[in-house]
Amino acid sequence: MATPGTCTHFLAVFALISALLIGFYGAGSGVTWPVVFLTAVTGLGLLWLRRRDGRTERRVCVLVLGDLGRSPRMQYHALSLSKHGYNVTFVGFLDTKPHQEVLREEKIKLVPVAEVKGVRVGPKILTYVTKVILQCLQLLYVLLRMETQSHILMQNPPGLPGIAVACLVCVLRGSRFVIDWHNYGYTIMALSHGGTHPVVRLAKWYEHFFGPLASRNLCVTNAMKDDLQKNWGIKATTLYDCPPSIFRETPLKLQHRLFMRLANKYPQFQSRGCEDDKQVERSVFSECDLCEEAVTLRAERPALLLSSTSWTEDEDFSVLLKALEDYEGFIKAGASLPSLVCVITGNSLPCTVTPKL
Template sequence: MLWLLVTLIVVVVSIAIAFLLLRPIPAKYVKGSIQVVVLGDIGHSPRMQYHALSIAEHGGQVELVGYIDSEPLQPLREHPSVILRPLSRPPQVLQTSNKLLFLLGAPLKVIFQTWTLWEALARQATAHEWMLVQNPPSIPTLLLAILACRARNTKLVVDWHNFGYSILALKLGHSHLLVRVSKYYEYALAKFAYCHFTVTDAMRDVLKNDLAIAQPILTLHDRPAPIFQPMTSQQRAAFLVQQALTAGEASEILQGKTRLVVSSTSWTPDEDFSVLLEALCKYSASAISDSPQLPELLVIITGKGPLRDRYLQKIKSLEASQDLEMITVKTDWLSFEQYASLLAAADLGLSLHTSSSGVDLPMKVVDMFGAGLPVLGYNNYKAWPELVREDINGKGFANAQQMSDTMRLLFDPPPTKLDKLKQGAIHESNRRWDAEWEPIAGRLFGLVT
């Protein structure tokens, strides 16, 4: 309790000092100018990139603030109405997945983020008519955004991707005092925003019912960017042969003897890939013992993250014991363009996202549908039916056995069930970001009449 009190005092004092010493530069904002804020890697924040690009393409002026650890979308980098303002990353010593070290380093990390973010929001940048802030993370983002907006007469819009306290609970547990304080902080400050976007109706209902927010709460569902498109059979064949990850198995994939399965991950605790590995072991055992007609699987997992090395060791161990005899697992980091093509060339997309809150949805599934790729995903949370229609464009599972059973069902020749899901996913690919964004965000920002 003493540690928590000291931490809160240090954070509050640091914010107060930042506000007093680094006062906002007064400036009259340009109408239609919007500051888009991501306290994370811009390149790994597709929804905020889509926001920024839509604003710019509809005549607005955009300043996109965040970390640039990976390259943002090329149209953003080249658009004359977009300014990218990078943030400095906290020292590496403060980045840890260890629970004890996290508790010790978190206050220092927050203080560092407070100073760098405040300077970016209120000192380096000119004033804007609107500020669109991604949440989470909410600490210290929401408080600093509110202060900057109040000082500059800027209207604040919070774009809710999830709840920050629910993600913190993955590390500390829901009963931890810091998690409860984080929830109160997040909910209390939310009431100072001008308007809210949520990624699901279920999330909107939580904000509306639990917070009794008077401001508008608008559901803005995620939709894929134009880069995610279905492929023709000729395009697919050319990509499989040319892509290093698939070239060795391209012939077998095109003949249906091997099925290409793809998943992306940030290798974090909210995606338990041990479930996938268990399911793959069960599939392999079944294909060897009682279902020899089942195809081999090439499973490609893309992404970077803290748990990657741990799972790679598990995969090597399972391969050494021949538990993955019918499975080839490959991992890699791909560019945005390569990833989009890989999804379009695959037979099935996997989502292990478990949802810390129960009311968010994985962006990866949206991208898979954009590429016309059917999805098999963890479905044991409230918002899942808002995205995936069972037996139409995808299927869900709650455990490794169900996942394995469904893969056998879909891949058992002839693949009529998989083909049906493929048609549903291609139909879903017609639903695009601009059609969702224009009547909601575009109209709110005054860029669409």
């Protein structure tokens, strides 16, 4: 049986959709714009009735227009809020599973959204515009159908069209909007299209216009805090990334099992020499006495350097490659430095191991 609140919600959405349809298709049929205006006001009024009550103060929506499993900072936010007694609605793409702590937490509810592609025919601008429109409708549907939240915490970038939609929902439902600034969306777009491209200029205007509308702002560094204040007029709080207690040192036995699995696939992890001893299982980093099942790290092991590939174009991966060249130069000049095994992983690049220096 539908509750009065649910009925009010659907009536409000119906009124707003009706206003849009009347506006688009009713102009030539004698329907006047005052009718459109009144229909829209009715929808807004019904949504206003569903504004915050006392129960919403312990509910927060954490919104990511990206893969939740590859958004560690937003997972930390969700976990931290849940441990402080908040019921968290975690919205985003579920291409990769979030951490088990997030999945096990009873106060965190995952709400998956599908990645919108847009129309795949015609010019690229048509694809982009249709993608933005469809994503707006998708987010409105998801955010308006959930329980009213006291706050919506959103990661930026990506912020188009999420910031505008979240602002609208917060106004309609009396929620407070918080943006966690990781970067600027328009600067990332400029790497592909150039700073003078009309889409990039529109994206910059969009962030400048909607960004200051947030109730609170977080950022990842003091440098970004200063830039937000100086160039955007946004007062933000620096919240450094800090790994939660779910991150612990991996036990030696588990490390060894991982190294042996990698050794079966990549020669850089395979031990060289002393292979006649059948009682000892070795990788280049560790060895296990099979009789006593005791694992130790090898004294002559190389250093392990692990890095993911760039998720966005603004992360210049050539910096690491240049550093490796400099490192090799120091070794050739006689510096006493360990060999390196470099593991580069990522969604767009298979696991690759460079030769030891």
